[in-house]
Amino acid sequence: MKPLLKTEALEIRTATAQLVQPLSIALYPGRVLTIIGETGSGKSLFAQGIVGNLPPGLHARGRVEFGTGFSEEGRAGGRQALWGRDIAVLPQEPWLSLDPTMRALGQVSETYRYVRGTGAEASHRLARQDMARMGLEHAEAKFPFQLSGGMAQRLAFAATHAGGAQIMIADEPTKGLDSARIGEVVELLQAGLANGGALLIITHNIEVARRLGGDVMIMHKGKVVESGSAEQVLSRPAQEYTRQLLDADPKRWAPRSRPIFTNEAVVQVNDLAVARGGHTLFEGLSFKTRRGEIVGVTGPSGCGKSTLGDVILGLMNAREGTVTTQAGAPRVAFQKLYQDPVAAFPPSVTLARNLTDLVSLHRLDSSRIDVLLQRLRLEPSLLNRLPGNVSGGELQRFSLLRVLLLKPVFIFADEPSSRLDLITQQEMIELLVETARENATAVLLVSHDEALIDAVSDQRIRLGSLNPSTNTAEHADTLTRLQPYPRVKRA
Incomplete structure (x- = not known):
């Protein structure tokens, strides 16, 4: 043949x-x-x-x-x-x-x-x-x-x-x-x-x-x-x-100990309802994300996982409900790790120039770049390339590096490891969790991988596109179904 x-x-x-x-x-x-x-x-x-x-x-x-x-x-x-x-x-x-x-x-x-x-x-x-x-x-x-x-x-x-x-x-x-x-x-x-x-x-x-x-x-x-x-x-x-x-x-992955969080909420969501294109994605959603806490979000494609993060970050409006963020935190302290890193980098600017401009604009410590390059196993020579000339996984790790440079109080991580091999995924997720604990950064982590979310999250949110009223929140090992709430306008 x-x-x-x-x-x-x-x-x-x-x-x-x-x-x-x-x-x-x-x-x-x-x-x-x-x-x-x-x-x-x-x-x-x-x-x-x-x-x-x-x-x-x-x-x-x-x-x-x-x-x-x-x-x-x-x-x-x-x-x-x-x-x-x-x-x-x-x-x-x-x-x-x-x-x-x-x-x-x-x-x-x-x-x-x-x-x-x-x-x-x-x-x-x-x-x-x-x-x-x-x-x-x-x-x-x-x-x-x-x-x-x-x-x-x-x-x-x-x-x-x-x-x-x-x-x-x-x-x-x-x-x-x-x-x-x-x-x-x-x-x-x-x-x-x-x-x-x-x-x-x-x-x-x-x-x-x-x-x-x-x-x-x-x-x-x-x-x-x-x-x-x-x-x-x-x-x-x-x-x-x-x-x-x-x-x-x-x-x-080995099971992780889940700390008890008693500190203030970085993000608090109350009675949230979101629609797109005339179609309700979810409603009656309420939860808190505290400093250092990892909140995992799962659900089928198109159910509103990415939209939830965009609403929290103020990138789009909810149909109903309120989102309250930590008082006094600047907007730049709320960051997003994009599902498609290609869309997050200017195509005609080298990665080195991108990071240099970020350091200059926000007066950051440039010495942290070398430290993060080493922790994310990124070759310094890649800095001289355009975003389109590195692999999708390498670009996603550069996305995380750029976000961590800003020392955020909240990270919306939208499928941050979907382009990574299993070894690099484990290293990146571990770094994300370590950073959250060390710097008291709240993380909303979206993934289709139920096993990954089970391994690292302190709280679970399950979204489902077929029946928006059946969305659930899970804290520790206890599952609580969200009940209908009085509908209020976004603050």
């Missing part, structure tokens, strides 16, 4: 350094290859080298071949003619693959029409079916900026999948999704394999790798340290690094 995709000694380099060591793979019809590894290990760069869309300053050596008979050197650019039709690419950041000026339905239907040549009426019908399957039937007329991160990821997947390419390269296709939506994406990926396609997937989600099966490669610092069947590598790893990666799963 002839492989649909083959690489021969494909390596990724700068002018002076080798970032990914020569790597040869063969991907056959109906097969999946999953690449797992730490953030910055070279997984995404290898995939970009295959596709032919490496960032400026990087280039590929070696050879790339496709089952159609197409073959070229890694440096060449002829592969771009295959994009969409023979090889589909789902990038890590959905905002990089979505047109910000086009409504959601059009993004999917135009793929059917202009890539597959389907008629206009059939394209719209098929696009609606795809969006309904992904739980996006109510988002057809929305623009990407009106969608949550998880909804945008599902839309990007639907638009990419509609092209019908035999080879799909998916970089973190399930990040930012709840367990139900992850299952739907896995089923769609498996359907493509059943039709004779092949899948190269990059993921930090060990469970996704197990469910997809096939072959798994573990990458570390630009080279493959272990490879084999998914069952073998993920159940009986031979290398110590692979074992460390698996042990960093939040399900295996």
